[in-house]
Amino acid sequence: MELDFGPAVRDFRQELRDWLADHLVGEFAEHRGVGGPTDGAAWEVRLAWDRELSAGNWLGVGWPREYGGRGLGLVEEIVFEYEYARANAPYRATVNALDLLGPMLLKAGTETQRKRFLPPILGVEELWGQGFSEPGAGSDLASVRTRAALDGDQWVVDGQKVWTSFGLHADWLYVLTRTDPDSRRHKGLTMLLVPARQPGVEIRPIRNLAGQDEFAEVFLSGARTGADMVVGEVGEGWRTAMATLGIERGTTLLPQQLGFEREAEALIELARRRGALDDPMLRGRIVDAWISVRIMRTTNLRTIGELTAGRTPGAQATTAKLYASTRHQRLGHLAMELAGPAGQIVGEDYGLDTRQRSFLLSLAETIYGGSSEIQRNIIGEQLLGLPKEPRP
Amino acid sequence: MDLTFSEEQDELRKVVRSFLGKYSGEPDVRRLADDPRGYDLVVWRRMAAELGLQGLAVPEEYGGSGFGYVELGIVFEEAGRALLGGPYFATVALAAEALLRCDDERARADLLPGIAAGSTVATLALTEDGGRWDERGIGLTATGGPDGWRLTGAKTYVPDGHLADLLLVAARTPSGISLLAVDAGAPGMVRTPLATLDQTRKQARVEFTDTPARLLGTEGTAWPVLERTLATASVLLAAEQAGGAAAALDAAVGYARIRVQYGRAIGSFQGIKHKCADMLVEIESARSAAYGGLWALEAGDETEIAVAAALAQTFCSEAFTKVAGDNIQVHGGIGFTWEHPAHLYFKRAKSSEVLLGTPSYHRELLATRLGI
Ligand SMILES: Cc1cc2nc3c(=O)[nH]c(=O)nc-3n(C[C@H](O)[C@H](O)[C@H](O)COP(=O)(O)OP(=O)(O)OC[C@H]3O[C@@H](n4cnc5c(N)ncnc54)[C@H](O)[C@@H]3O)c2cc1C
Numbered sequence: 001m002e003l004d005f006g007p008a009v010r011d012f013r014q015e016l017r018d019w020l021a022d023h024l025v026g027e028f029a030e031h032r033g034v035g036g037p038t039d040g041a042a043w044e045v046r047l048a049w050d051r052e053l054s055a056g057n058w059l060g061v062g063w064p065r066e067y068g069g070r071g072l073g074l075v076e077e078i079v080f081e082y083e084y085a086r087a088n089a090p091y092r093a094t095v096n097a098l099d100l101l102g103p104m105l106l107k108a109g110t111e112t113q114r115k116r117f118l119p120p121i122l123g124v125e126e127l128w129g130q131g132f133s134e135p136g137a138g139s140d141l142a143s144v145r146t147r148a149a150l151d152g153d154q155w156v157v158d159g160q161k162v163w164t165s166f167g168l169h170a171d172w173l174y175v176l177t178r179t180d181p182d183s184r185r186h187k188g189l190t191m192l193l194v195p196a197r198q199p200g201v202e203i204r205p206i207r208n209l210a211g212q213d214e215f216a217e218v219f220l221s222g223a224r225t226g227a228d229m230v231v232g233e234v235g236e237g238w239r240t241a242m243a244t245l246g247i248e249r250g251t252t253l254l255p256q257q258l259g260f261e262r263e264a265e266a267l268i269e270l271a272r273r274r275g276a277l278d279d280p281m282l283r284g285r286i287v288d289a290w291i292s293v294r295i296m297r298t299t300n301l302r303t304i305g306e307l308t309a310g311r312t313p314g315a316q317a318t319t320a321k322l323y324a325s326t327r328h329q330r331l332g333h334l335a336m337e338l339a340g341p342a343g344q345i346v347g348e349d350y351g352l353d354t355r356q357r358s359f360l361l362s363l364a365e366t367i368y369g370g371s372s373e374i375q376r377n378i379i380g381e382q383l384l385g386l387p388k389e390p391r392p
Numbered sequence: 393m394d395l396t397f398s399e400e401q402d403e404l405r406k407v408v409r410s411f412l413g414k415y416s417g418e419p420d421v422r423r424l425a426d427d428p429r430g431y432d433l434v435v436w437r438r439m440a441a442e443l444g445l446q447g448l449a450v451p452e453e454y455g456g457s458g459f460g461y462v463e464l465g466i467v468f469e470e471a472g473r474a475l476l477g478g479p480y481f482a483t484v485a486l487a488a489e490a491l492l493r494c495d496d497e498r499a500r501a502d503l504l505p506g507i508a509a510g511s512t513v514a515t516l517a518l519t520e521d522g523g524r525w526d527e528r529g530i531g532l533t534a535t536g537g538p539d540g541w542r543l544t545g546a547k548t549y550v551p552d553g554h555l556a557d558l559l560l561v562a563a564r565t566p567s568g569i570s571l572l573a574v575d576a577g578a579p580g581m582v583r584t585p586l587a588t589l590d591q592t593r594k595q596a597r598v599e600f601t602d603t604p605a606r607l608l609g610t611e612g613t614a615w616p617v618l619e620r621t622l623a624t625a626s627v628l629l630a631a632e633q634a635g636g637a638a639a640a641l642d643a644a645v646g647y648a649r650i651r652v653q654y655g656r657a658i659g660s661f662q663g664i665k666h667k668c669a670d671m672l673v674e675i676e677s678a679r680s681a682a683y684g685g686l687w688a689l690e691a692g693d694e695t696e697i698a699v700a701a702a703l704a705q706t707f708c709s710e711a712f713t714k715v716a717g718d719n720i721q722v723h724g725g726i727g728f729t730w731e732h733p734a735h736l737y738f739k740r741a742k743s744s745e746v747l748l749g750t751p752s753y754h755r756e757l758l759a760t761r762l763g764i
Contacts, residue, residue: 268762268764271764272764277759277764283756283759283764284752284755284759286759286764287706287755287758287759287762287764288755290758290762290764291681291703291706291707291758294684294703295677295680295681295684295703295707298680298681298683298684299676299677299680301395302395302396302679302680302683304395305394305395305396306395306396308395309394309396311396314676315672315676316676316679316680319672319673319676319677320676322669322670322673323673323676323677373662373666375669376662376665376666376669376670377662377665377666377669379668379669379672379673380659380665380666380668380669381665383669383672384641384645384665384668384669384672385645385649386645386648386649386657386659386660386664386665386668387649387656387657387659387660388660389660389662390656390660
């Protein structure tokens with residue numbers, strides 16, 4: 001389906017299509033479709049691609065011009081994602097800064113913070129990591145223990161963060177800290193921007209099940225950052241964190257899900273080549289895979305329709321993540337089945353092909369950004385109004 | 393094309409919901425389930441006179457109000473929610489649509505105004521003893537002669553076939569599949585109501601012996617018309633299924649909030665809470681499937697309509713059955729009783745699943761249409 005938002009947007013789309021046709025060539029073209037929100041494959045090439053996008057002024061389409069963005073609206077942002085997915089360009093390496101921190105600063109940051117941080121994000125000069133989770137605070141994020149205390153005009157941060165996506169590449173971290181040592185749960189938390197390259201910060205890779213050093217654990221011992229590096233209010237970090245998670249569960253899923261459509265198409269192509277379409281059982285499952293990606297798209301379009309009409313998105317905006325992550329995993333299993341015995345052979349140094357990588361990494365989609373169980377709690381309690389879990 | 397509902401459309405939903413709340417509440421649904429006619433003539437007339445529901449998507453030149461499929465879909469979603477019984481689906485989603493699609497301006501001008509006015513109950517007689525929804529399932533024959541066309545053979549599983557004033561019959565003629573109209577009371581037509589598992593949706597067997605009929609459009613050209621009619625009806629049925637599923641979830645959630653076991657409301661247990669959440673995921677996905685179909689109908693791209701319709705039927709059939717079954721589970725023993733409405737939704741789900749062809753059939757249609 002073509003999204004048509006009128007002539008002005010049509011020009012924008014054409015400009016983008018032309019630009020992509022001219023620039024998505026050579027090495028970049030060879031890396032079509034590579035990467036994902038937790039897939040660090042071909043990192044250097046993708047970073048170079050992000051710089052290419054930056055040079056073309058395509059990062060931050062909806063961000064204000066004063067920070068280096070294009071100053072366009074939600075509609076253009078959406079068109080950008082659709083066209084980007086259509087071209088199957090490499091997954092943007094700077095997703096953390098572009099899709100999470102940037103919008104958070106635009107929403108809750110100070111003017112000084114925006115001026116300081118947004119342009120280098122769009123210039124691909126500074127990369128960011130999200131420091132929320134801790135060994136003892138995953139789903140139960142309100143139990144973070146990383147402490148921060150003011151020492152003169154600086155915060156001093158101590159604690160440990162874990163599962164920081166692309167943490168090894170981070171120049172900066174946005175960290176959820178406890179600034180009131182006597183506080184419990186979501187009270188007394190503060191969101192801090194902390195430089196990652198300093199003696200008080202040690203970042204160690206953690207190897208994921210696909211063999212990548214994609215995420216990391218972060219040790220903060222006497223790490224320092226300025227008193228002005230608080231996003232939102234001191235003690236109100238929970239609210240800031242929730243806003244980011246809201247963004248994470250919403251818009252960042254869009255490009256990813258558009259990518260799933262390609263996987264479904266590739267799967268059908270593979271099935272055709274292998275003669276698997278003659279098997280009625282497989283045929284049925286293949287059609288179901290196609291149905292599920294089509295439903296993801298329509299669900300997204302519903303949300304987009306509501307957003308662009310200035311309405312509050314309905315329940316589908318919340319259920320979309322659960323549906324997509326579950327169905328994508330099913331698609332992955334089917335792709336592996338279609339690959340047959342060949343699917344179990346990997347390259348040198350545990351080198352995975354696109355399908356194997358996507359299949360294995362899809363297991364994370366029901367964990368990060370709020371696990372499926374947490375999603376079900378949210379849907380049950382916030383959308384359906386069922387009673388909360390009794391808490392001790 | 394709009395990807396969300398307008399204020400007018402929201403208003404239509406509200407009006408229809410409140411109307412059906414008044415006239416298709418549980419006691420009405422049960423009463424009509426026991427009534428062989430299955431509908432209330434007075435309510436039927438009010439649906440036409442006050443809300444214009446029968447003629448909603450019928451063009452103004454034929455006495456309708458000329459709205460689009462999105463509006464019609466909203467009505468069907470609400471009808472599904474309220475388990476509206478009676479011949480609305482047969483008349484509007486099947487018969488009116490077949491008339492609109494067939495190449496016969498005179499028949500449209502003759503027959504559609506009665507439908508829009510609520511004075512004609514109509515249906516489409518397609519399936520036969522084989523229970524097939526494809527072209528090859530049509531064996532009943534029509535023969536043309538100097539004094540017009542005559543039908544011989546039998547149709548069965550005809551929705552509301554026992555009470556329709558007008559039956560559109562798919563028949564085999566020397567040059568292919570043709571569509572013919574038969575009026576109630578035509579000689580040689582015997583109609584037998586069938587006892588249905590889902591008592592809210594009536595069916596009949598209709599036998600024809602040399603029954604006079606009126607040919608619609610050109611002889612032998614009706615299959616594409618029927619196929620397109622079935623595509624539209626598939627999407628509207630999908631909307632109805634999504635609405636039915638939403639009502640089943642409402643019931644489950646309502647009960648999960650108040651039923652106490654082990655000293656807490658059962659909805660606070662994840663086993664139940666998560667089941668309800670999964671039901672909502674199914675419903676929202678079913679809505680997407682159905683709305684995608686409505687958008688396709690609105691846009692009028694035939695390839696897209698064929699695909700979206702098969703998708704909607706495959707997905708929404710399974711989703712409604714799953715959700716309606718889960719609703720019974722959430723209710724425990726009470727959900728298994730005749731007194732509780734849960735089984736009404738479950739049976740409606742099961743009957744809707746086969747009303748226009750099973751999910752496997754639609755899955756295969758989709759595969760073919762996608763070239764898989
Ligand atoms: C690939 C990847 C990338 C990530 N990137 C980042 C990042 O960049 N920054 C960051 O801060 N974090 C990141 N995370 C962390 C992620 O947010 C957490 O893993 C997630 O919130 C789950 O926490 P946990 O791993 O501690 O699991 P736990 O919370 O220990 O959960 C274990 C299991 O118990 C279930 N469970 C927990 N609580 C409940 C409950 N109340 N009811 C029912 N079931 C429950 C969970 O669903 C899960 O199945 C990433 C994770 C992954 C896998």
